[in-house]
Amino acid sequence: MRYILLLFIALFCCGSAQAQLKSKNGYNVWAKEKIRYLNSRIIRDPYNPQLRVLLANAYIQDGRKHDAKQELHYALELDSTFAEAYCNLGVVLHSQGYAPEAKENYERALSLDSTMVEARAGLGTLLCRSERQVEGLEHLEAVVRMDPDHLGARYNMAVAYHQVDDFKKAIEHLTVLVSIQEDYPGAKISLARAYYSLGLLRLQAEQFELALEVLEKSVEYEPKNGNMYFAKGLAHLENEDLGGAELAFKKAIEIERDYIPALHNLGTIYERQGRLEEAEAVYLRVQELAPHMSTIESVKHTTYDVKYLVE
Secondary structure, X not given: OOOOOOOOXXXXXXXXXXXXXXXXXXXXXXXXXXXXXXXXXXXXXXXXXXXXXXXXXHHHHOOOHHHHHHHHHHHHHHOOXXXXXXXXXXXXXXXXXXXXXXXXXXXXXXXXXXXXXXXXXXXXXXXXXXXXXXXHHXXXXXXXXXXXXXXXXXXXXXHHHHHOOOHHHHHHHHHHHHHHOOOOOOHHHXXXXXXXXXXXXXXXXXXXXXXXXXXXXXXXXXXXXXXXXXXXXHHHHHOOOHHHHHHHHHHHHHHOOOOHHHHHHHHHHHHXXXXXXXXXXXXXXXXXXXXXXXXXXXXXXXXXXXXXXXX
């Protein structure tokens, strides 16, 4: 497969910190007004840890993570048992790439409040990204049990299941995710690639009808990927559906005009159907693209292993 599954980190914020983070260069008027207001309250009540956390949340919304960290540290100096402050500090550190420090804060938050969904979601995501998928998935599964509509946990869980080759589980969680929020960033592409990976697995296992079933889903969710149409064409071919295979290979070539394996298989189909002139033209095109195949016969007898499609 000529692409790498992108991993998206869901940056979780606890309590009132669940608003989306703005771009570094963005100008969030509402966040700036909240910062001004909260600063004025802190001047009157400087030893209130809750105000410090609220101010940190406003700084997060405004993209000022350094200031947010400072306020969260102040909050913890005032109250060392403030679980929400540990959670939000974990969020900021996680987003800045400080994984060990983020993990420590998530764990500290959970030791104080084991029901804190966002701390568990953050810890689960972090562990999955640290190649500790088994531990991470336990936390993320717990999050979904507590909050079935927690979209970030479902997405990160699906990515982790894909990484450990449990494509059915990845599909299960992504399907639920898309049913809740159809335009969730990256969800449809991830779902397409989970179906695709399962389809390749079934092709290799010679379960051709089952492979076709899921590969049809993959192109539905990612219709501009030539590899997916090529794999679908192979499934049609193995099921003796030459018409379906022809359409799939043509679609792959439409997306990527020099797709040699698709061209080769299209030529094979034409030859099997007695369309010899069309087959000859396609084989000549393959030879032109792959000059190491010195004769048409060498082109005809070339084979392509489905494993080349796997990353």
